[in-house]
Amino acid sequence: MASFSVRFLGCKVSHTDAHDVRERLLADGHAERAHDLGADVAVVNTCCVTHEAVRKSRQAATRAARTHRRVYVTGCAANLAGDEFAGLPANVTVVARRSEQTPDFVAGDVGALGCVQADARLDRVRAFVKIQDGCSFSCNFCVIPLVRGASRSRPAAAVLTEASRRVAQGHRELVLTGINLGCYRDRAGGYKLPRLVREVGAIPGLDRLRLSSIEVNHVDEELVAALRETPTVSRHLHVPLQSGDDGVLRDMARRYTSSTFLRRLEPLGDFNLTTDAIVGFPTESDAAFERTLAVIDAAGLTKVHVFPYSPRPGTVTAADDRVPATVKKERSARLRAASDSACLARWRGKVGSEDVVLVDRPGRGYGDDYSPWLVDAPVGELVRVRGAAVSEEGILAA
Numbered sequence: 001m002a003s004f005s006v007r008f009l010g011c012k013v014s015h016t017d018a019h020d021v022r023e024r025l026l027a028d029g030h031a032e033r034a035h036d037l038g039a040d041v042a043v044v045n046t047c048c049v050t051h052e053a054v055r056k057s058r059q060a061a062t063r064a065a066r067t068h069r070r071v072y073v074t075g076c077a078a079n080l081a082g083d084e085f086a087g088l089p090a091n092v093t094v095v096a097r098r099s100e101q102t103p104d105f106v107a108g109d110v111g112a113l114g115c116v117q118a119d120a121r122l123d124r125v126r127a128f129v130k131i132q133d134g135c136s137f138s139c140n141f142c143v144i145p146l147v148r149g150a151s152r153s154r155p156a157a158a159v160l161t162e163a164s165r166r167v168a169q170g171h172r173e174l175v176l177t178g179i180n181l182g183c184y185r186d187r188a189g190g191y192k193l194p195r196l197v198r199e200v201g202a203i204p205g206l207d208r209l210r211l212s213s214i215e216v217n218h219v220d221e222e223l224v225a226a227l228r229e230t231p232t233v234s235r236h237l238h239v240p241l242q243s244g245d246d247g248v249l250r251d252m253a254r255r256y257t258s259s260t261f262l263r264r265l266e267p268l269g270d271f272n273l274t275t276d277a278i279v280g281f282p283t284e285s286d287a288a289f290e291r292t293l294a295v296i297d298a299a300g301l302t303k304v305h306v307f308p309y310s311p312r313p314g315t316v317t318a319a320d321d322r323v324p325a326t327v328k329k330e331r332s333a334r335l336r337a338a339s340d341s342a343c344l345a346r347w348r349g350k351v352g353s354e355d356v357v358l359v360d361r362p363g364r365g366y367g368d369d370y371s372p373w374l375v376d377a378p379v380g381e382l383v384r385v386r387g388a389a390v391s392e393e394g395i396l397a398a
């Protein structure tokens, strides 16, 4: 038996990929330890969404190599063409494989010892269930199709089985994750995302269901109906905008205009809508950036995950990075400030009204629309609360 630790950098898909490796190692009889305690084996599931993400991934691998006998570097950055991890210590193995193959490869290398814990629980309250991987869109700035390959989906039967298992293990919330969820297809089973949402959402015992994120072109009548008509679905949707300027959207090859973005989200006006935005894309002028702020405001978006543009190897815009770093920094700060004030405004609207909060950490939880609440209740409980005031971290429960 080996001791091991797993950590991930980046998005929810990276999280589920890391957990797949973790589950596989637990199933093989290996013992998990906290990452900072050191162990025989470390798995670092990496991210390459920006240059900074790759730098942090490399740093995490270097640190792990000091405290672990063997380190496996997996995930997006491990699959980048180039030598991002060149020169790391000899005990580091870079696993440049698709996410589906990675758990078997790592487990095979560590050495299986027999199945003793096939039902390892991942997290006390929330579980991420991957339904799809890869992307067949080709946004000009994005390295994901290069490192994760084309879109492919898990069979609905496998998703429903895993989701039921997670609920039986006691998870109260499930998050369906994928790189481009709207591309979900199980042709043999006759499923697209809306049907899957309805069926996962109807699993007895499940309290909450969310989607990790969805491209705006996939927000159609059928999906909106599934979200609205499934009682367990949270009133929250994360829809990447990237830019509010039509010229920049075209240069990014994003397949929609700002008016399409606004029109598609109109039926979800009561949802808490969050987004991603890139600042400092090569063709983003000051005026274009102002249009991004305006669209965020007009769409009623709250939390904005801001990504200062950084050219990624192998992409169409790999050689183009003409917006100065100081401008990116200033635009990032303005966007984050707009996001903070939009969040505060939404939270203030809840003062005096009731919500049902799922407590996922000591003192904290999320309401029905995924707004953060500060509550005093046991982790794992769903509690009815009334908003008393607002702080910078969320809504204070009375």
Ligand code: SF4
Pocket: 135, 136, 137, 138, 139, 142, 143, 144, 145, 179, 180, 215
């Ligand atoms: S939709 Fe575009 S930004 Fe999103 S993963 Fe696919 S290529 Fe990248």
